[in-house]
Amino acid sequence: MKPPAFAYHRPGTVPEALAVLAETGHDGKVLAGGQSLVPLLNMRLAAPAHLVDVNWLAELDEVAVDDQAVRVGAIARHARVEADPAAAEAVPLLRQAIGDIAHATIRNRGTVVGSLVHADPAAELPAVLVLLGGNMELATAGDGTRRVAAADFFLGPLESAVRPGELATAAVFPRPPAGTGSAWVELARRAGDYALCGVGALVTLDQGLRVSAARAALISVGPAPVPVDLTGALAGQPHDAADWAAAGRLAAAAVDPEDDIHASAAYRRHLAGVLTARAARAAAAHALTRQEGAA
Amino acid sequence: MTEVLHETRLVVNGVPHTARVPARRLLADCLRHDLGLTGTHVGCEHGVCGACTVLVDGRPMRSCLLFAVGVDGAEITTVEGCRSPDGGLGPVQQAFQDCHGLQCGFCTPGFVTTITAWLREHPDPTEEQARQAIGGNLCRCTGYQNIVASVLRAAELLREQR
Numbered sequence: 495m496k497p498p499a500f501a502y503h504r505p506g507t508v509p510e511a512l513a514v515l516a517e518t519g520h521d522g523k524v525l526a527g528g529q530s531l532v533p534l535l536n537m538r539l540a541a542p543a544h545l546v547d548v549n550w551l552a553e554l555d556e557v558a559v560d561d562q563a564v565r566v567g568a569i570a571r572h573a574r575v576e577a578d579p580a581a582a583e584a585v586p587l588l589r590q591a592i593g594d595i596a597h598a599t600i601r602n603r604g605t606v607v608g609s610l611v612h613a614d615p616a617a618e619l620p621a622v623l624v625l626l627g628g629n630m631e632l633a634t635a636g637d638g639t640r641r642v643a644a645a646d647f648f649l650g651p652l653e654s655a656v657r658p659g660e661l662a663t664a665a666v667f668p669r670p671p672a673g674t675g676s677a678w679v680e681l682a683r684r685a686g687d688y689a690l691c692g693v694g695a696l697v698t699l700d701q702g703l704r705v706s707a708a709r710a711a712l713i714s715v716g717p718a719p720v721p722v723d724l725t726g727a728l729a730g731q732p733h734d735a736a737d738w739a740a741a742g743r744l745a746a747a748a749v750d751p752e753d754d755i756h757a758s759a760a761y762r763r764h765l766a767g768v769l770t771a772r773a774a775r776a777a778a779a780h781a782l783t784r785q786e787g788a789a
Numbered sequence: 790m791t792e793v794l795h796e797t798r799l800v801v802n803g804v805p806h807t808a809r810v811p812a813r814r815l816l817a818d819c820l821r822h823d824l825g826l827t828g829t830h831v832g833c834e835h836g837v838c839g840a841c842t843v844l845v846d847g848r849p850m851r852s853c854l855l856f857a858v859g860v861d862g863a864e865i866t867t868v869e870g871c872r873s874p875d876g877g878l879g880p881v882q883q884a885f886q887d888c889h890g891l892q893c894g895f896c897t898p899g900f901v902t903t904i905t906a907w908l909r910e911h912p913d914p915t916e917e918q919a920r921q922a923i924g925g926n927l928c929r930c931t932g933y934q935n936i937v938a939s940v941l942r943a944a945e946l947l948r949e950q951r
Binding site: 495496497498499500501502504525528529532533535536537545547549573596597598599600602603684685686 | 792793795811812813815818834835836839842845848849850851853854855856858859903907921922924925
């Protein structure tokens, strides 16, 4: 349970980091918070020849909020984003979901961008990015930065669109539309464990407090986050008496979970329905408080 | 293969140390093997059990998921640093003794460091909050009831000190 030997690089600037990543290519791996990578190294499930430690790149330690989005730099820790009042006001789903990521001790070191790049199908933040329609900023030496939409970023279990030589420098979480509330709901066998199923929901209410749009994204029920449009089940219904169970049925029909040692596929599908209904109801209640707060 | 050694400076419990370590040396192993501070215990070695929790610049982190080189220059607090200034038991350690919060003691260093940091921000916790605070640490002996009691007792001792 000790990591294999590797060459350690500690670049002081982003261009230096990109130069090392360009040079090491497939043999190079970025070390950010390390809360997913180091267990893989300790268990020798990964053995990169070079680790590029980006924790010293102060320019990437950023949580910036503007009228469009929350932009999270590559080494901003979960705990920092969770505690940031401006980020929580702009995109409440961030704080709602981050609270369910592992334990506080892990959140003190793990990074938001690292979690996205790791692309664990049981991780919360990929679903948050997909649900909000966010994007990732990926930098390459001498080649500038490309933006990849969340919908194109998560390719499969532990597989994201980051190419060898690229560094994910930031994630951008757009503010949801006016009148929108959000919620995160998940079920795990013990607090802090990977979710058996987790659901993020966004519900938008019109002036008459009826649902005008509703969407969800689910984790642990597919190789990547599963987005589901719930609008067809809920549109036009009152914020406090919509057919939440119908929304749940849409989600249960949209997912294709597999059996594993933690839960059967049928149980995960059941959870997808129940938790989506709960998340949509909670998001509608949250939308009401957001509208009352704005009034 | 001869591994490259990196000079790494750590201030552990207020005392500056320099160690020459390979990049893959975990902070937990650096503390125990290179610095001889064996209070930090190594349990699962993949971030699940919490036994190796130390404070890095005041915040609890898993020392089995950090490379020593990665926290070069940091201030580390281990369980040895949680004693009282006179060298006796610190308030959290005293509370564990008062409430029988340990049996075999293997997990205790991780609990003591985690609780020490947490009580700074939550000086007057409820039982429910105390239970959540220790959610990231495993204990196979106590059944946790006496550890929850220890958190509340430590808060009480700290309030008496103020």
